[in-house]
Amino acid sequence: MEEGTFDLKKFEIQSGLEIDITLKYTLVGEINENKDNCILVLTSYSATHEDALELIPDRETFDTSTFCFIVINMIGNSASSSPSNTLNPFDGPRFPLVTVHDNVRAQHQLITEELGITQLRLVMGFSMGGLQTFEWACQHSNMIDAILPICGAAKVSKHNWLFLEGAKAALRADQKFEGGDYIENPEIGMDAFAKVYAAWVFSQDFFREELYRNMGMESVEEVVSFMKGYFGRREPNDLIAMIETWQSADIAYNNLHKGDFEGALRSISCKAIVMPSRTDLYFRVEDSENEVKHMPNAELRVIDSKFGHVAGSGMDPVGKRGIGLAIKDLLS
Amino acid sequence: MEEGTFDLKKFEIQSGLEIDITLKYTLVGEINENKDNCILVLTSYSATHEDALELIPDRETFDTSTFCFIVINMIGNSASSSPSNTLNPFDGPRFPLVTVHDNVRAQHQLITEELGITQLRLVMGFSMGGLQTFEWACQHSNMIDAILPICGAAKVSKHNWLFLEGAKAALRADQKFEGGDYIENPEIGMDAFAKVYAAWVFSQDFFREELYRNMGMESVEEVVSFMKGYFGRREPNDLIAMIETWQSADIAYNNLHKGDFEGALRSISCKAIVMPSRTDLYFRVEDSENEVKHMPNAELRVIDSKFGHVAGSGMDPVGKRGIGLAIKDLLS
Numbered sequence: 147m148e149e150g151t152f153d154l155k156k157f158e159i160q161s162g163l164e165i166d167i168t169l170k171y172t173l174v175g176e177i178n179e180n181k182d183n184c185i186l187v188l189t190s191y192s193a194t195h196e197d198a199l200e201l202i203p204d205r206e207t208f209d210t211s212t213f214c215f216i217v218i219n220m221i222g223n224s225a226s227s228s229p230s231n232t233l234n235p236f237d238g239p240r241f242p243l244v245t246v247h248d249n250v251r252a253q254h255q256l257i258t259e260e261l262g263i264t265q266l267r268l269v270m271g272f273s274m275g276g277l278q279t280f281e282w283a284c285q286h287s288n289m290i291d292a293i294l295p296i297c298g299a300a301k302v303s304k305h306n307w308l309f310l311e312g313a314k315a316a317l318r319a320d321q322k323f324e325g326g327d328y329i330e331n332p333e334i335g336m337d338a339f340a341k342v343y344a345a346w347v348f349s350q351d352f353f354r355e356e357l358y359r360n361m362g363m364e365s366v367e368e369v370v371s372f373m374k375g376y377f378g379r380r381e382p383n384d385l386i387a388m389i390e391t392w393q394s395a396d397i398a399y400n401n402l403h404k405g406d407f408e409g410a411l412r413s414i415s416c417k418a419i420v421m422p423s424r425t426d427l428y429f430r431v432e433d434s435e436n437e438v439k440h441m442p443n444a445e446l447r448v449i450d451s452k453f454g455h456v457a458g459s460g461m462d463p464v465g466k467r468g469i470g471l472a473i474k475d476l477l478s
Numbered sequence: 479m480e481e482g483t484f485d486l487k488k489f490e491i492q493s494g495l496e497i498d499i500t501l502k503y504t505l506v507g508e509i510n511e512n513k514d515n516c517i518l519v520l521t522s523y524s525a526t527h528e529d530a531l532e533l534i535p536d537r538e539t540f541d542t543s544t545f546c547f548i549v550i551n552m553i554g555n556s557a558s559s560s561p562s563n564t565l566n567p568f569d570g571p572r573f574p575l576v577t578v579h580d581n582v583r584a585q586h587q588l589i590t591e592e593l594g595i596t597q598l599r600l601v602m603g604f605s606m607g608g609l610q611t612f613e614w615a616c617q618h619s620n621m622i623d624a625i626l627p628i629c630g631a632a633k634v635s636k637h638n639w640l641f642l643e644g645a646k647a648a649l650r651a652d653q654k655f656e657g658g659d660y661i662e663n664p665e666i667g668m669d670a671f672a673k674v675y676a677a678w679v680f681s682q683d684f685f686r687e688e689l690y691r692n693m694g695m696e697s698v699e700e701v702v703s704f705m706k707g708y709f710g711r712r713e714p715n716d717l718i719a720m721i722e723t724w725q726s727a728d729i730a731y732n733n734l735h736k737g738d739f740e741g742a743l744r745s746i747s748c749k750a751i752v753m754p755s756r757t758d759l760y761f762r763v764e765d766s767e768n769e770v771k772h773m774p775n776a777e778l779r780v781i782d783s784k785f786g787h788v789a790g791s792g793m794d795p796v797g798k799r800g801i802g803l804a805i806k807d808l809l810s
Contacts, residue, residue, distance in 0.1 A: 315670035
């Protein structure tokens with residue numbers, strides 16, 4: 147595993163601001179001589195490249211040893227440029243809105259200019275990684291053989307936006323948050339955030355059937371603790387920044403597609419497997435169905451799991467195997 | 479419409495405490511001479527008798543003019559005894575946990591001792607009113623002809639408990655809440671609470687298809703404002719108290735059923751229509767199915783609506799008509 151850093155000076159984002167951006171990335175495997183064995187993996191909410199590596203199939207499902215996985219950390223995730231590691235004037239709550247489109251434009255420069263890759267075998271990602279996957283497909287369809295958005299979408303839905311608005315409000319309700327200029331960690335707000343999120347990220351069935359036991363947890367309270375630990379790795383401002391990236395996601399919100407959502411979907415000419423989870427409470431199967439309907443070369447393949455959104459994270463064995471088989475099909 | 483008040487002095491609740499309780503209730507229609515035309519309606523979360531009246535069918539669906547609806551306000555709802563209207567030592571955050579069982583025991587005294595009713599034609603309620611309906615059926619099956627729990631349950635599910643835990647944490651995260659001894663209204667916490675709740679109470683489909691337009695709202699933001707107004711009628715401590723009543727709901731948690739949930743369901747000998755909404759995100763059809771399986775005389779009748787939980791409130795025309803027809807069937 148090789149880690150790298152890519153700097154972009156005065157990178158212009160969609161809001162018109164210019165900011166210095168650093169992308170942290172990781173290679174798993176080696177880029178071959180022809181540079182035609184690369185799989186780009188984008189990261190999910192609050193996750194880093196380490197979490198994204200969970201998506202790489204087990205050898206029994208599909209041997210990927212001849213490929214090179216390139217995992218790029220999303221802006222805001224604490225590894226790449228984020229409120230928590232950016233200097234004045236864009237530090238903390240002054241970090242600007244960086245859209246999914248901005249992320250992908252920066253990633254594209256890393257892939258082409260830094261790594262010299264002109265064709266990607268596959269672009270994939272879970273959750274917000276799925277948002278970035280759709281954006282890649284819309285902007286750079288001709289340099290991609292296939293995409294695999296897992297529990298993601300081409301656009302944030304109204305309901306998803308609202309769930310995020312609630313989680314964000316719960317975190318910010320703690321006065322110690324101080325509009326993002328916190329002196330000490332707003333622990334009460336972070337606790338509320340994790341509790342709100344925990345009920346959304348798994349499914350009702352997951353709790354009814356106590357499937358958390360399969361993840362080594364004994365009770366609902368332990369699920370809450372798990373989520374607190376998961377988000378506790380991040381600074382509150384980073385959590386907020388990533389949510390705002392998520393809430394603004396729309397493949398048509400750019401100069402190329404000018405608001406034409408269906409047109410943007412039709413432009414995705416590469417092979418695609420769109421992979422929602424049957425029990426995901428915010429990236430809904432119905433939304434994926436609608437996307438696939440407009441994509442010329444796409445298959446809808448639903449993960450039949452009760453893990454809710456987490457089915458696509460690599461933490462659910464059913465989901466992980468399904469993802470592995472989809473990768474196999476897309477690379478064959 | 480006639481309003482009444484019923485006082486219970488030193489009423490012993492399940493926790494062992496003795497508190498003075500006042501129940502506010504409303505009669506719609508007249509109790510007949512034989513006192514055999516009464517329908518008991520229990521109230522839902524944050525609602526009062528006025529909201530519950532929405533459940534009374536339109537005349538075109540079913541003419542109920544020969545019946546008398548008795549609507550009893552749940553303890554904690556600001557009309558009956560609540561943190562906001564109780565004196566020291568049980569004022570505000572010192573108001574004790576009052577369970578669904580406690581509510582029903584007090585309601586039973588009102589019905590039998592105050593109103594002299596020995597047989598009820600129907601007990602019904604939406605949401606937390608459904609929790610109370612199940613409790614009535616388990617405790618007093620022989621004095622009830624039929625029950626109609628709408629978008630409710632016999633026991634709070636783990637997932638439902640967690641969603642409520644998140645909403646509660648969001649409200650409490652505001653330091654102005656001051657552990658319930660707030661001087662001024664914790665507006666930021668109330669705002670977060672309404673946002674968290676709004677994403678749960680409707681369904682994903684409701685937002686995707688913009689069904690809020692059928693309720694006179696133009697945007698997701700207006701849905702949030704609607705919810706803020708709905709909860710803004712209540713004091714924060716009352717909202718918390720009702721949530722804790724909800725979170726502790728279990729028909730088997732009492733001396734009669736001693737933790738035997740299935741046994742408690744089997745004891746519901748009266749006729750029942752259990753009526754979940756297909757798209758309810760917390761009172762799930764699967765939970766209702768499980769309940770009906772153990773009830774000797776029950777029918778599962780799912781409201782086929784995209785309004786989510788709100789389908790059972792009387793605010794959704796599809797749900798309202800279904801409820802009216804169920805009332806008709808149960809009274810015929």
